[in-house]
Amino acid sequence: MSATLLEGGPIAAQIMSDVTAAVAALPEDQKPKLVAVMAGDNPGARAYARMQSKAAGKVGIAYELIELPEDVTQEDMASKIVELNADASATGIIQLMPVPAQINARAIQAIIDPLKDVDGVTPAALGEVVRGNMNAAPCTAQSVMELVKASGVNLRGLECVMVGHSEIVGKPVGLLLLDQFATVSVCHIGTSEAGMLEAHTTSADLLIVAVGVKGLVKGSMIKPGAVVIDVGMNRVKNAEGKTKMVGDVVFEEAVEVASQITPVPGGVGPLTTAILVRNTMNALKLQRG
Numbered sequence: 080m081s082a083t084l085l086e087g088g089p090i091a092a093q094i095m096s097d098v099t100a101a102v103a104a105l106p107e108d109q110k111p112k113l114v115a116v117m118a119g120d121n122p123g124a125r126a127y128a129r130m131q132s133k134a135a136g137k138v139g140i141a142y143e144l145i146e147l148p149e150d151v152t153q154e155d156m157a158s159k160i161v162e163l164n165a166d167a168s169a170t171g172i173i174q175l176m177p178v179p180a181q182i183n184a185r186a187i188q189a190i191i192d193p194l195k196d197v198d199g200v201t202p203a204a205l206g207e208v209v210r211g212n213m214n215a216a217p218c219t220a221q222s223v224m225e226l227v228k229a230s231g232v233n234l235r236g237l238e239c240v241m242v243g244h245s246e247i248v249g250k251p252v253g254l255l256l257l258d259q260f261a262t263v264s265v266c267h268i269g270t271s272e273a274g275m276l277e278a279h280t281t282s283a284d285l286l287i288v289a290v291g292v293k294g295l296v297k298g299s300m301i302k303p304g305a306v307v308i309d310v311g312m313n314r315v316k317n318a319e320g321k322t323k324m325v326g327d328v329v330f331e332e333a334v335e336v337a338s339q340i341t342p343v344p345g346g347v348g349p350l351t352t353a354i355l356v357r358n359t360m361n362a363l364k365l366q367r368g
Contacts (some may be wrong), residue, residue: 082337085308087346088171090225091353093140098353098360111170111199111363112141113356114163118182119149124175131173134352140359143169149179153226156182156258157190164192169357170366171199192337194366197358199251200266208251211214211258214361220251223287223308224348227256230306230339232285238338242285242296243329248310261285286293286337288327298332307333307340310347 102110111323113135123199128144135142145163148158157179162167172195179182193203199217213224227234239256243249244267253265264283270276280286280300287295289310301307311327326343333340342345 082302082307082334082340084125085226085230085306085339085341085346087222087226087341087348087350088368090229091349094350094353094357095134098138098140098356101360106181108116110139110141112143112168113171113173113359114143114145114166114169115173115175116145116147116156116159116163117175118147118151118178120146121175121177124177128175130352131355134356135359138356138360140170140356144363151179153182153186156187160187160190164190164195169195171195171362172354173198173355174200182195192314195362197355197362199358205251207244208254208313211255213255214253214358216255217247218351218354218358219248219289219310219347220255221354222347223248223289223310224254224255225350225354226341226347227285227287227306230285232306234261234285237261237284238282239285239287240264240266240279241282241287241289243289243310245289245293248287252287252289256342274325290327292327294327294329296328297331298329301328301333301336304338305336307337308346309341309343311343312348 082088090174098272115128132142163172172191174187177339188200189202191201196204199215239261241253244265249265253263257261264279266276266279277300281302283302284304285306287308289313293313309328313325314322315325317323324344
């Protein structure tokens with residue numbers, strides 16, 4: 080068996096097209112603006128900011144990057160978020176990760192106005208996810224659900240296994256699958272320590288992996304015909320010393336077992352920034368009632 084590729088690019092392109100049309104229909108003085116706050120100069124955070132800026136520019140959304148020093152205090156960073164909450168020109172607010180060690184990221188995220196939370200990080204957003212509101216979920220979790228939808232699987236009663244229980248993927252995806260009446264198991268480090276990970280993954284008709292450990296899931300750990308969504312993004316060097324991106328699933332093995340599988344890169348990745356700009360447009364609608 081050779082799996083069909085479940086690619087995020089075409090879905091992202093449609094989302095970008097829809098947002099572009101929606102933004103173009105707005106008067107010039109009513110167009111949305113996305114504001115990102117970055118503390119310190121982390122290369123990963125800066126790269127993500129570049130992707131956000133590019134995506135926003137493509138759809139006509141203004142983008143502003145606020146750069147705070149590496150030694151910024153919790154109080155000063157919180158004050159900046161409060162200031163943006165009160166700024167009518169700031170439609171969406173996103174806190175770039177990681178933050179310096181002295182910053183309590185969760186506390187900062189909790190300050191963001193829920194109506195301006197475009198990355199699903201506030202307690203209010205999590206509450207909405209519990210109620211089945213996919214649009215309130217973190218961008219990566221929404222990306223996973225878009226790919227699940229594109230796969231065409233009927234979730235009702237389906238055996239779904241989520242490997243990873245982070246707040247940005249595992250937990251919200253598990254809740255959103257439950258809302259569709261899927262039968263959901265969420266695996267984590269405790270599952271591995273108990274030696275039970277493979278027992279769960281081989282029972283999954285839909286397997287989602289979001290851990291950040293390259294090659295964690297081998298082909299032998301996948302049920303024949305399963306749909307596999309690999310959220311992992313791990314940088315490795317090939318034989319020539321060049322850096323490439325690989326997932327948490329051993330793709331070369333999994334593609335011979337699964338019915339559908341996301342490539343890495345090209346699966347979840349292209350969707351996240353497209354969904355971020357869609358969330359910014361949705362935030363504008365919410366703020367205007």
